[in-house]
Amino acid sequence: MVENLTFHQFIVFFLGFVRIATIVATVPIFGYYGVPVLVKAGLSFFITWVLYPLIDNGSFTIPIDFLPFVLMIMKEVMVGLIIGLATNFLFIGLQMSGELIGIDMGFGIVNIIDPMTGEQVSLIAQFQYIVALLLFIIFNGHHFLLNALRSSFIAAPLGTAHFSGLITAQIVRISADVFKIALQIGGPAIVVLFMTSFVMGIIARTVPQMNIFIVGFPLKISVGLAMVWVSLPLFGYVFEKLFNNFQESIIGIIQVMQ
Numbered sequence: 001m002v003e004n005l006t007f008h009q010f011i012v013f014f015l016g017f018v019r020i021a022t023i024v025a026t027v028p029i030f031g032y033y034g035v036p037v038l039v040k041a042g043l044s045f046f047i048t049w050v051l052y053p054l055i056d057n058g059s060f061t062i063p064i065d066f067l068p069f070v071l072m073i074m075k076e077v078m079v080g081l082i083i084g085l086a087t088n089f090l091f092i093g094l095q096m097s098g099e100l101i102g103i104d105m106g107f108g109i110v111n112i113i114d115p116m117t118g119e120q121v122s123l124i125a126q127f128q129y130i131v132a133l134l135l136f137i138i139f140n141g142h143h144f145l146l147n148a149l150r151s152s153f154i155a156a157p158l159g160t161a162h163f164s165g166l167i168t169a170q171i172v173r174i175s176a177d178v179f180k181i182a183l184q185i186g187g188p189a190i191v192v193l194f195m196t197s198f199v200m201g202i203i204a205r206t207v208p209q210m211n212i213f214i215v216g217f218p219l220k221i222s223v224g225l226a227m228v229w230v231s232l233p234l235f236g237y238v239f240e241k242l243f244n245n246f247q248e249s250i251i252g253i254i255q256v257m258q
Contacts, residue, residue, distance in 0.1 A: 011062050015076050015158050016055040017048040020149060022080025027087045027145050028136060047149060054153050061159075072159050079161050079257065082171070083148060086253055089174045090246045093181025094132045094239075098125025101186050104193040105224035106217055124228060128185070128235070135239050144247055148254065156257040166256045174249050184238050189227035196223050 021044035024030045030043065048055070063069045102122030136142070156162075183190075196219065204212040 008062060012055060012158065013048060013052060015072065016052065016153070017044060018073055019076040019080045019152070019158075020044045020048050020051070022077050023084050023145070023149060023152075026081060026084025028091055028133060029142050030145065047146070051150060051153060054150060055158065075159065075161055078163065079152060079156060082167065082253060082257075083152060083250065086171065086174055086250050087145070087246070089178055090181065090242060091129060091132055093178040093242075094128050094185055095125040096178060096182040097186035098122055098128040100182060101189045101193070101224060101228065104190060104197075105220050107221075124224075127228070131232070131235065132239060135236055136243070139240060139243055141243065148250055151251065152254050152257070155254050161257045164256065167253060170249065170253045170256060174246070181242055184242070185235060188231045188234065189224060192227050193220060193224055196220055 021041065024040050024044045024047070030040065063072060099122045102124040105124070107122055107124060197216075200212050200216045200219070203210065
């Protein structure tokens with residue numbers, strides 16, 4: 001079968017692989033920093049092989065000149081980056097929520113390395129990110145990503161993707177939702193920690209003999225951890241609602257590309 005592979009089929013397979021590999025390398029779960037590059041490449045190759053009948057719709061024309069061919073490759077990379085970026089906005093909002101809670105708890109200087117990005121993040125942010133990844137799998141988010149891959153080749157076949165202002169508007173709208181997500185997920189803990197700081201401020205004014213810093217630091221850590229634990233059921237409920245909304249947004253972005 002490989003011996004009968006034509007030049008046209010090879011180019012179509014290669015361009016499809018470029019789009020799929022870009023998406024796999026950037027979306028959650030598949031694009032996790034700890035996943036070896038060979039595993040990502042192998043997964044991308046397998047998905048491309050499975051979707052090849054859908055990718056090669058018979059109307060694709062290979063550019064003759066070198067520059068148009070390179071531009072076509074860059075176009076497929078852009079399609080993958082847009083889908084991957086839009087998917088990651090949900091998890092960026094969750095990490096921002098954890099950062100806000102961690103700073104208010106006094107964990108601003110207690111950071112760890114995020115295996116996804118290789119950067120330092122708050123303990124609470126990393127905890128919420130891991131919980132979100134588990135919920136993402138429970139809610140079949142990986143199935144949705146595979147379906148989005150299929151939908152991208154239906155809505156925008158190879159070489160036909162259009163990048164209009166509507167895509168920019170969609171990306172801006174989703175990025176603005178990051179702050180809403182942070183407040184929706186971390187709202188209970190943030191409010192309780194604020195009230196704790198408010199009460200400690202009153203105590204510091206009424207009882208100046210008390211060293212409020214020594215008392216308040218472990219108190220805020222305890223209150224923050226307790227609120228994070230108590231609000232886990234709410235975390236799962238809100239994440240499911242947000243994930244459903246993000247599915248519609250990503251499908252909308254894919255449809256705008258046609």
